[in-house]
Amino acid sequence: MFTEQKHYDLVIVGGGLSGLTAAVTASEKGLTAVVLEKGRTIGGDGNYVEGMMGVGSYLQKENNISIDKLALLQDELSYSHFEASAPHLKQLIDCSGETVDWIHDRGVHFSKVGPQGKSWPTIHTFVGGGHAAVMKLYTLAQSKGVEFAFSLSAQKILMSNGRVNGLIVMDEATGQRQDISCKTILLSTGGYVDNSKMIESRVPRASRTLSVSDGKSTGDGMQLAWRVGAEHYQMGAVQFGGGAIFDKTQPPYVYMGSQLAAAATQEAILWVNEKGERFVNEDVNDNMCHAGNAILTQSRVFSILNQSTIDHLTDIGLYKKVGNSPASPERFEGLKLEIESDLKSGKKFLVTAKTVEELSEKLSMPALGETMRHYNELATHGADTDFGKKKRYLTKISTGPFYAVELGVGMACALGGLNVNLKNEVVNDFGYPVPGLYASGNDAAGVLVGDTYAVTLPGSTAGYAIFSGRNAVLNMI
Template identity: 30%
Template sequence: MREMEADVIVVGGGAAGLAAAIAAAEQGAEVLVFEKANTTGGCANMAMGLLGVETKLQKDRLIDCTRESAFQKFMDYTHWRSDARLVKGYIDKSASTIAWLQDMGVKFALPSKYFPGSEATWHIVQPKTGAPGLRAAATMIKAMTDRAEELGVKICLDSPIQRILKEDGEVIGVVAKDGEGEISAYGSAVIIATGGFGDSPEFINKYTDYEWGKDLFSYRIPGLTGDGISMAWDAGAASDRMDMELVFFAPNTGGYAPVELPFRQPNLFVNLDGERFYDEAVVENPVFSVNAIARQRDRVAFSIIDDAILHQYEKNGLDLINVVTSNISMDDFKQEMQELIKNGNDVLFIADSIEELAAKTGIDKEGLEKTIADYNECCKFRDTMFNKNPKYLKPINGPKYYALKFAPSAYGSLGGIRINYKTEVLDKDNHVIPGLYAAGTDANSICNPDYVFVLPGNTLGFAVNSGRMAGENAIQFIKEHFSE
């Protein structure tokens, strides 16, 4: 078996792992990164941007979200279930992290809200070509990879980790494997940053309340199979809250598909019983909406419109847009709708009567007829059920009726490895496992019980910031424990 040595060993070459490697290398450490894929970045290559609070970009635009107000909003949102010191450290560090990335050559298009009720904390990466959108953060990953290599970080691709090595209770390295066989890599600190378990139906089914492919239709970024979490557990780490970064999409359409555009609006939403179940104006917050949908039978819901509403959206524009959907037009919708009609599908339903719509969707006919009749009466006066904003009350009279099926989805997983505010991994007695750190999605249990969409950019933001924290704290640990 071959051997390698370094001061710090990073398991995973995504956003958190690269941030950890750069932070450690900037302090003169020798760093090894083992990445099982053939490229760096992981799920960050699919992302758009990361959280920043009190950045220069915000101040230049008179965005007055402070670290204190962001921290309070975060903790209020989670009802103080989250580790307050970890959350505070992450938020307080976020502005310097944006500047740190800018120094690497990363450009940001703008600090943005996700939806009107959120804060403009989402620092969306400006790609070298094209408008900001999905996968924009791949440009950031390229800059981070270049910076890591410039600092002398050795990145070993196609080299999955097999296990963590311990001696006398302390972590001393890892065993990796590449095309030539196994490698024993020894170091004074190990940082786990493998991106979670979003590509593992087995993990999802076992550790969350969902069954993938049945009542959850989440993104599956290849390779995110919980490897780092399992290795940490095998090394004595305690498990922490595990969940999915829940949103809602039309099943099996890829998420934020053009066909969703006129349906991801404050239209009439019903469940399989044909009944309303929430104030549809809440649709702008994906987490609140998916929470409501997940309570319904079979965890599905239907957004219903008619010709008049569809034509109104085409003529006057949508009621609600966000940064993700702003680049999608109604022309895109019409093209995808025609393709779905031509090829057949199980999410978009078009009918000439309410009875036909009920038959096609599986919605209870009597329930749907009563709900639409009651809803049309509300549109004349006010919503007596949920007090929905009158500007969103649009009667449904046909002659054609349209319904799109929605179900829980997720961008990826959240949590698994218990850490403290220094990103040190803890055992089941909440004692530190010396030399072992975790960052990014593997350890992201701060969004508890829900993803904090009111401060957008949390997943990538926590990944990069916790990675920096882990790299810096690992160096501090080495200085305190191994200096002569």
């Protein structure tokens, strides 16, 4: 389906959370706008976010949450090793409360605000999740006259006298092409997490990673911009979701609500590598991105459970509150049935044995027996003298049957690739704008991070998507 018109004030490439925010803002500013969505559904990865970051919002004021903005800024800059841009991060923090209030005033509701694990209390949780926020913005933009064109992808940015003046688009169903003229283009294509070549260039052992994105975040925005002179900016950070069940035969989202996945990745019991050696304090999963980094230091990783740990998680309660998984009950009441089903269907990521020796043989792990003997000794004495795990998470796994769950690393999104100024204008190698070209959301978010996503500032990806989409349009002439 081609666009209804041939000329617009603004073409928004990408119908995710950032593009939808830009669409609403454009309608309020009186701009003629069209949103190009290469897929058949709206919202992109915005459908899956829990909430958005904010400092000084109406909801924080209601809950007497006060945050020192400069202390937060310094903490996040330190976390990024000062690879993040201080002006951009400061701008986001300073404007984030107002952005929360703005979207709330337009009908997007929040259920709570607070921390997520060991973090600043900044995440405002959407009522109904990200999908509810997406649909509210989509409906609002439509009601205000913004046009939406689905299955239509951007192929080439057209320039005249050094500035944007149009776009070539393609119908994804027919391959037919159309030229659109416009004054400005906003790239909001969601980053590059679904582009395997880009991920391989950025992530070691990328074959062990699993994208839990919508499948459409293939780096389109940055590639369009690079071809018209945009700077090849740092590729920023990949947002790891910590450990994930490693099963290449199923889409990763199949296991997003899995209690076995949560038990294996979140309960801080025992992780071993391909040799059967322990390699990290399993409590690293307090920071899901650090957990992902740790897993990728090894060729293969397995989470080891036994029947007594499974009985405890099922019948008594969790060893550790789950912080980064949709499966967050008081007990994993469905865990035993899930394991039984996975074993019955022959899932290759799950191996069981009556003894440690048998498990070691099945997995070809020569060091597993000694590792488990030593680990149980540490648990008996209540002190992890190897890696410093807290005493309360030292859980003995001495009697069978035993279970090994193979882990990969889930990836939610990838941030970076384009450099922008404080107006969200895309800049060239000399730091000057490419006239008429803007970027928002994950395409531009490399300015906010170092090499590891800042889970210490929860909600920042969605928060920046919403802020930057609005900021770009407000700054358009």
